[in-house]
Amino acid sequence: MKTTIDQVKHYVGQEVTIGSWLSNKRSSGKIAFLQLRDGTGFIQGVVVKAEVSEDTFQLAKNMTQETSLYVTGIVAEDSRSPFGYELQVSSIEVIHEAVDFPITPKEHGTEFLMDNRHLWLRSKKQHAIMKIRNEIIRATYTFFNENGYIKIDPPILTGSAAEGTTELFHTQYFDEEAYLSQSGQLYMEAAAMAFGKVFSFGPTFRAEKSKTRRHLIEFWMIEPEMAFMNHEDSLQVQENYVSYIVDAVLTNCSLELQTLERDVEKLAKIKAPFPRISYDDAIELLKEKGFDDIEWGEDFGAPHETAIAESFDKPVFITNYPAEIKAFYMKPDPNRPEVVLCADLIAPEGYGEIIGGSQRIDDVELMKQRYEEHALSGDAYQWYLELRKYGSVPHSGFGLGLERTVAWLSGVEHVRETIPFPRLLNRLYP
Ligand code: 4AD
Structure with a gap:
């Protein structure tokens, strides 16, 4: 047999x-x-x-x-x-018969292993990580399908930048210039106006010159978008979704978690609801923790996020950031327009931001004003404006970075081990 x-x-x-x-x-x-x-x-x-x-x-x-x-x-x-x-x-x-397989059971350096990624994937540790990645993907499809979402596939080749223009990969599209998608969000908003609740899962590209344990050039994002949902509704979807995938990994990947020596006690605590802290309070907390130089209006870096996360044993939402440091499409807080209805979800144990999300601007005039402030014009953005012209509704959405989530649940230090063939600042091979 x-x-x-x-x-x-x-x-x-x-x-x-x-x-x-x-x-x-x-x-x-x-x-x-x-x-x-x-x-x-x-x-x-x-x-x-x-x-x-x-x-x-x-x-x-x-x-x-x-x-x-x-x-x-x-x-x-x-x-x-x-x-x-x-x-x-x-x-x-x-x-x-295999002769002289280069990766022996002894210790090897990271660069050597990365050069041999096509062979390194065969190891027990990499096997466990990829099984956990697969389980998160499986659980994602189940969660959104069971909650009435339709999977929609936004394009990879795009004419518009969703997340600012500095980190774009440019490419030639016959006689026009095009970009590799940084986020499917703008298209998912169009889809939400057609299908109500939608989600996407696909590759995204950022030409970020960051060489950190949390940054990939090519990474995979899960992007749900919901019509008729406000910021608070969206936070509840996020905490329920993350709790669901943690539970799925604990239930279906116990052998893999054991192989990786993951502290499962810590993961077992991850159940909705998650704590929330406003950006304002986060600034105060950081000052208390010795970050004397941080000023209101500055964005948080990895050390800030880690320091904030240390105060909680679940993922924590940092909400209502200053409008100036966030994307053009985020809806201002009606009571305080200098901040926007957004949140970043920071994983525990130093794994950093795993979700970025917000309620979107639904008023066409305000969106036109943002276009002017951000110098967004032409065909690339006209269609996005039209979503606010024909039956505009309150809507919200978010993006979960798959690799950072895999790193957190697997307990691996660096995102390079959480994707089969990582694209890093200085690495396009294998
Ligand atoms: O916060 P970001 O930039 O949000 C968006 O792109 C929104 N348009 C999503 C949406 O609302 N539909 O990215 C979302 C997540 C981050 O929280 C992080 O987990 C991951 O994507 N991410 C990266 N992961 C690995 N390498 C990088 N360079 C990443 N940049 C973002």
């Missing part, structure tokens, strides 16, 4: 064949222990000299790392293995 590692639980006591790779091995004179992986999981194959042919035992003993093989054996329960099962090997068929 041909099967996969994640299915062996159904075949205890039976003989199975698994297509796999050798990830590691140890052997004594009498037994060889093969660490096998097949993409669905990891299992130990035990080859006992006395129970197999001499050729099979020699093959097992001398096999090189990453050799591909069909292994046949009896599935047995094994309480010592984190996976719970082992394979008592009877025969081995080598498919392809």
